[in-house]
Amino acid sequence: MTRPEGWILFWTVMCTVCFGAFYLTALALVPLGLRDLLQLVRTLRRDDDNR
Amino acid sequence: MSDIFATNFTAADWIIVSVYLIGTVAVGAVVNRYVHSVSDFMVGGRASGTALNTATYIGTGLGLVTLMYASMEGFNNGFAYMALAVIAAIVSVFIGSTGFVIARLRELELTTIPEYFERRFSRATRVTAGIICALAGILNMGLFPKMGATFITYATGIAEHGESTEMLVNVITSLLIVFVLVYTVLGGMVSVIVTDYIQFVVLAIGMGIGLVIFLTHPQIGWQQTMDTWSSAKGEAAFNPFHKDSYGGVWVVWQVCVFLTAMIAWAPEATRALTARDVRTAKRTFLWATPNAFVRLAIPAFWGIAAVTFFASEPTLSEYFFPDGVDGSATHAMQAMPLLIGKIIPTGLIGVLVAGLLAAFMSTHDSYFLCWSSVIVRDVVNPLRGADLSERGQIMLTRFVIVGIGAFLMVWGVWYDTPDSVWNYMAVTGTIYLSGAGVTLIGGVYWTRASSTGAIAALVGGLVAISSLFIDKIRALCETYVDGIAQYVTTANLALGNFVFCAIVFVVFSLLFPDPSKTARELRDAPITTP
16 A cells, blocks of 8 residues: 555654643643642632631 | 453552552542532632643543543544544634633633523523533443443453453442542532642653653554554545545534534533633633643554554454454454553553543543533522522532432443444534534624524434434435435534534524523623633
8 A cells, every 4th residue: 555655744743743742731730730729729728717 | 362461460550559549539538628619619619720720621631431432543543533633622722712602601600501501591591401411411421431441451451360350340440430429529629620630640641651652662663653554554544534534524523523512511611610710711721732632642542553563463463453454453442451551561550550540530520520510500400490508509419429420330331332432422422512512602602592592402402312323224214215325424414413403593593583681781791801
């Protein structure tokens, strides 16, 4: 069968770009998400204390 | 035969998995003490920031069932299936950058999506949407435990031990459901947010480990995978529009499914409601774009890689490809878990399985909470004519969650799995999405949309149930109508259902206009997007 070089290049580029973008996003989301999480807990704890 | 099911999973891996699961349940129980209101329980007090909201959105979308069906499709259809990942990413960018529909939903400070239908249309529309939404959602969830059970069976090597396997797996799956029930019932959305964050971290690491190991394995690798698929299936393995692949109609149907799912499918769209404000809701979808691609593409690649690996092992090749690698594959559901079990080394496989079981749990908890919230707030409350007390709503939601769990144990564990799990998922989703998607878009952007049109479109969505019986319908066509049977496909029927709902919505809205001035005033109110 003919090797579909165009499609192979397309999927290689897509996977490289998107997998890379995902892990860059994850690197940012882990510390920032933890900060948000602690803030959420503080907010809920404050509401808890005010009851 | 049992030798081919042997894996690297050992007692040490079971300990890793157990410690992780117990720790997760403990966290859910601890945050329970901060839950006091319906808002706390169902939308986490609407206090989730962008990063946390995105992480939990990713955790919800990355279910084990997603990994299973995507790997099955990758195993059967190659890179062509990744077209779905591209569609998901494009839709995510579109919604995140424009705030399409979700900006309006967040601005209204809703707790559930069907609540919008009462604000914009009528109480009857909300109840109709709530019933169809919960029906479609719970049916959609029906295969989740079966997928989890299959994953555990083949990734951990339990299948090696013979005929009692099925019962053992069913017991383990039931225990997992009980675990998820406990921390969802105890903590509500606050515990879902906290545990989804932890699961996002574990999943990102686990999937990365799996990907790197497969890409560097001497029997797999990127180049070898491309060579194997090129020679076995040619262009059809890469081009979704190819006549031997999915085809154009399927691709258009998937665009409709993803566009409507992100704005109307409760577990996904709820992230717009849990966000701190409209801006955070939009950013959540934008930031989650790479994940929209990755959550389908990585497991699809695992399925694709399984073909490459099995093709190089004579015993496995004979089991999975009885007619040769260029023929039809069998046992697709077992492929990805078995590949993981055989390739990932002891210790690491424990972390990866813990991450994937986390995926199983994070999807379950969000789905439990969404469908139970819909039943209580969009069906029970409106039918009663008055809202239950805050305490009453939380109690009833917890009972409904347990009821859904009981249904899953019966349906999910004992129901026979269809050949294409993805088609089952997309069809059950279409039952609700075809009507609700059209109604939401029309409600937000079309002045003349009416309650009658909305109810007609929502009920019209039920026609999609026919797609679950496609073989019987095709057989009837072959018997009674010449030349039609070839056009009776799941994709044609499901896409036709979206078109049907849109037509019904427009026609009924024009024929039966809504006299309610309040609805128009509500729709015309300005959106204060930052």
